[in-house]
Amino acid sequence: MDSIEFDAIIRHPRTIIHIDVDCFYAQVEMLRHPELQSKPLGVQQKNIVVTSNYLAREYGIKKCMSVEEALQLCPELALVNGEDLTHYRHYSAKILKILHRFTPLVERLGFDDNFLDVTSIVQKYMNSGNDSELNISINMEDEHPVGKVFGPSEEECPCGCHSRLIIASKIAAEIREQIYKDLHITCSAGIGHNKLLAKLVGLLHKPNQQTLIFPCSAAMLLSTIESVSKIPGVGQKTTQLLMSNNIKTVDDLRKTPLEALEKKIGIDLARKLKDNAEGIDETVVKPTGKRQSIGLEDGFKSVSLIAEVESRLGALLRRLTELAMEDGRIPVAMRLTVRKHDFNKSASGKRETRQCALPKHLLPSSKSGIYDHAKMLALAMKLFHRTVDVSKPFHLTLLGVAFTKFEERSSGKNSITSFLRKQVAVQSVLDISSEEGVSDINLGSPMSVNQDSNDGSAMSTTSSPISKPIGTNNQTVDDDVLNEIEPLPKKTRLEVWLSGRRESPSNEMADLRLSPSSPMQLSPKIDAAVLKSLPIDIQREVTRSWPTTSKPKSNNILKYFIANK
DNA sequence: CCGGGGTATT
DNA sequence: AATACCC
Ligand SMILES: Nc1ccn([C@H]2C[C@H](O)[C@@H](COP(=O)(O)OP(=O)(O)OP(=O)(O)O)O2)c(=O)n1
Numbered sequence: 001m002d003s004i005e006f007d008a009i010i011r012h013p014r015t016i017i018h019i020d021v022d023c024f025y026a027q028v029e030m031l032r033h034p035e036l037q038s039k040p041l042g043v044q045q046k047n048i049v050v051t052s053n054y055l056a057r058e059y060g061i062k063k064c065m066s067v068e069e070a071l072q073l074c075p076e077l078a079l080v081n082g083e084d085l086t087h088y089r090h091y092s093a094k095i096l097k098i099l100h101r102f103t104p105l106v107e108r109l110g111f112d113d114n115f116l117d118v119t120s121i122v123q124k125y126m127n128s129g130n131d132s133e134l135n136i137s138i139n140m141e142d143e144h145p146v147g148k149v150f151g152p153s154e155e156e157c158p159c160g161c162h163s164r165l166i167i168a169s170k171i172a173a174e175i176r177e178q179i180y181k182d183l184h185i186t187c188s189a190g191i192g193h194n195k196l197l198a199k200l201v202g203l204l205h206k207p208n209q210q211t212l213i214f215p216c217s218a219a220m221l222l223s224t225i226e227s228v229s230k231i232p233g234v235g236q237k238t239t240q241l242l243m244s245n246n247i248k249t250v251d252d253l254r255k256t257p258l259e260a261l262e263k264k265i266g267i268d269l270a271r272k273l274k275d276n277a278e279g280i281d282e283t284v285v286k287p288t289g290k291r292q293s294i295g296l297e298d299g300f301k302s303v304s305l306i307a308e309v310e311s312r313l314g315a316l317l318r319r320l321t322e323l324a325m326e327d328g329r330i331p332v333a334m335r336l337t338v339r340k341h342d343f344n345k346s347a348s349g350k351r352e353t354r355q356c357a358l359p360k361h362l363l364p365s366s367k368s369g370i371y372d373h374a375k376m377l378a379l380a381m382k383l384f385h386r387t388v389d390v391s392k393p394f395h396l397t398l399l400g401v402a403f404t405k406f407e408e409r410s411s412g413k414n415s416i417t418s419f420l421r422k423q424v425a426v427q428s429v430l431d432i433s434s435e436e437g438v439s440d441i442n443l444g445s446p447m448s449v450n451q452d453s454n455d456g457s458a459m460s461t462t463s464s465p466i467s468k469p470i471g472t473n474n475q476t477v478d479d480d481v482l483n484e485i486e487p488l489p490k491k492t493r494l495e496v497w498l499s500g501r502r503e504s505p506s507n508e509m510a511d512l513r514l515s516p517s518s519p520m521q522l523s524p525k526i527d528a529a530v531l532k533s534l535p536i537d538i539q540r541e542v543t544r545s546w547p548t549t550s551k552p553k554s555n556n557i558l559k560y561f562i563a564n565k
Numbered sequence: 566c567c568g569g570g571g572t573a574t575t
Numbered sequence: 576a577a578t579a580c581c582c
Binding site: 020024108109111112113233234235237238351353354355 | 576577578579580581582
């Protein structure tokens with residue numbers, strides 16, 4: 001191959017747009033409270049201002065600043081509580097839908113940070129001047145990019161990315177416009193040939209702006225960010241490690257040989273950082289699928305009473321089951337999170353978690369699509385007793401509960417979906433000789449079987465009642481599943497694979513977990529045995545909190561269908 | 566009580 | 576189950 005051909009080889013085949021909503025929570029709150037639009041506004045979670053609008057930022061208010069500090073900087077700061085993320089989650093979903101009008105290749109970080117691989121969209125515009133599936137019009141005549149450009153742009157890269165990126169800037173503008181027209185939300189965007197550059201360059205001009213970077217300016221952009229901690233993926237720990245080795249800036253990173261770096265931070269991270277320092281990032285846009293966990297947390301000064309734990313967990317569970325119903329899938333595992341007060345030290349207190357299988361999907365699929373909150377709470381309390389020794393005083397500062405595994409909901413043949421989910425989406429591989437490499441497309445069937453770790457032999461202390469009545473031993477025959485929660489059984493890869501391709505996915509695996517003496521009837525009523533095992537005040541709590549569990553009427557079911565739209 | 570969420574890796 | 580990272 002001669003040199004002319006060599007120059008023509010595509011080196012920057014992909015085109016990536018990064019979209020970040022401007023001061024997301026604050027914008028949502030301004031929409032909800034229009035009278036706050038023209039005032040400095042902070043969104044408060046407990047004692048911190050998690051974000052603020054741009055008016056407030058003029059006072060020097062930063063993300064995650066303490067309320068005290070923020071009010072010192074701006075005494076007239078308006079504050080709205082943002083501890084309940086419902087509205088943000090709602091807007092987040094709407095924004096994602098708009099992004100999906102352009103491409104399914106959207107990867108999200110959090111609620112408002114999005115990467116789009118628009119390579120194929122751009123390609124269609126280059127080939128035919130439009131995209132038949134995308135009825136937006138883009139002015140192909142104008143050869144200038146929309147928005148700002150970082151660095152010089154005189155010299156065009158021979159790979160052709162120059163025009164691709166310019167087209168992408170017009171797509172980004174269209175995306176932002178649609179989001180604004182539909183939702184009155186403003187975003188900022190970065191356009192580049194990889195995720196790293198798109199994200200970093202977008203930070204340069206905010207809010208409600210967009211910035212493009214051509215590959216020839218990549219190294220320059222990385223030089224300007226200085227601190228290594230600004231590189232996505234370099235958090236507190238890595239920063240400390242690097243700094244203790246006198247590596248503070250991107251330039252330090254460049255000067256450090258890979259061999260030296262890898263001894264300090266491991267080969268994987270070392271290679272990534274050496275690449276990133278040059279503006280190289282081969283990671284693909286991995287379309288974000290369904291969430292792998294749905295959880296809620298509540299932090300507080302101190303909780304030391306079991307009854308209060310119970311009522312807080314009850315409140316969390318009630319909200320959590322609503323979220324699970326919106327999701328549509330069926331949770332099969334529950335996780336409890338606890339943070340204990342660390343009073344010997346200023347340290348923040350570590351979290352402890354306990355997880356268990358959800359008995360036979362305590363859930364809706366049975367005719368009454370309604371969660372049995374009493375059993376949910378009893379299960380959560382079981383987990384609680386597994387993490388906190390209540391025979392001694394305790395002092396909690398946080399409780400959280402989450403669903404962590406899901407099954408697709410019944411109906412059709414969902415078998416194919418879980419199998420497909422494992423497959424890497426094919427994207428952006430236009431030329432195998434690209435500088436930034438080709439992603440492995442791993443289609444290997446996951447037949448390899450996990451070495452089965454020994455089954456929960458260490459779990460023998462499970463028969464303590466919910467709240468132990470004094471003088472009672474545990475001899476009572478507990479045939480309820482709640483009395484035998486065991487750690488989540490591990491599925492082998494083979495099992496995952498098999499259950500994923502089963503035509504009618506059944507609960508065989510779950511069935512195996514249940515003891516023979518515990519027929520899992522999905523009674524819509526509170527299990528009397530369970531209820532009786534509870535202390536009287538808790539019994540009252542349970543029945544007061546969820547009156548519907550005592551006698552579900554078809555009306556109750558209806559409202560869930562309506563809520564679900 | 567640095568919020569209240571998430572993900573991936575070990 | 577914990578850790579590290581992200582928003
Ligand atoms: N440590 C953090 C960081 C962010 N957020 C929330 C609040 C933000 O509104 C939202 C988005 O985070 P961003 O980092 O994108 O920040 P903003 O969108 O608020 O501001 P900017 O305009 O600088 O992007 O996520 C959070 O809860 N905790």
